[in-house]
Amino acid sequence: MLTDEQVKKEKLERERQEAIDNYMSQFKDSYDIELKESYTVYVGPTEVTDYLVNKQVAEQIKENWIEKGYDDCIIEEVTT
Numbered sequence: 001m002l003t004d005e006q007v008k009k010e011k012l013e014r015e016r017q018e019a020i021d022n023y024m025s026q027f028k029d030s031y032d033i034e035l036k037e038s039y040t041v042y043v044g045p046t047e048v049t050d051y052l053v054n055k056q057v058a059e060q061i062k063e064n065w066i067e068k069g070y071d072d073c074i075i076e077e078v079t080t
Helices: 004-027 055-067
Strands: 039-043 074-078
Touching: 004 055, 039 055, 055 074
Parallel strands: none
Antiparallel strands: 039 074
């Protein structure tokens, strides 16, 4: 039996993957996305991107989470 926290974590993971998949499906045939992929997105303490994305994609992922009712969403630029 799953605890409430485990259920919430699984739900967040499903929603995270769904948001990424839904957004990325828009770009199947598009090649004009900015190539500088150095951003990640956090919802609360959880990083919701599996890999670095460009600023435009990061902003859309953040907006998708905000639309789902999560207000603790930030974009972070990753520098080396």
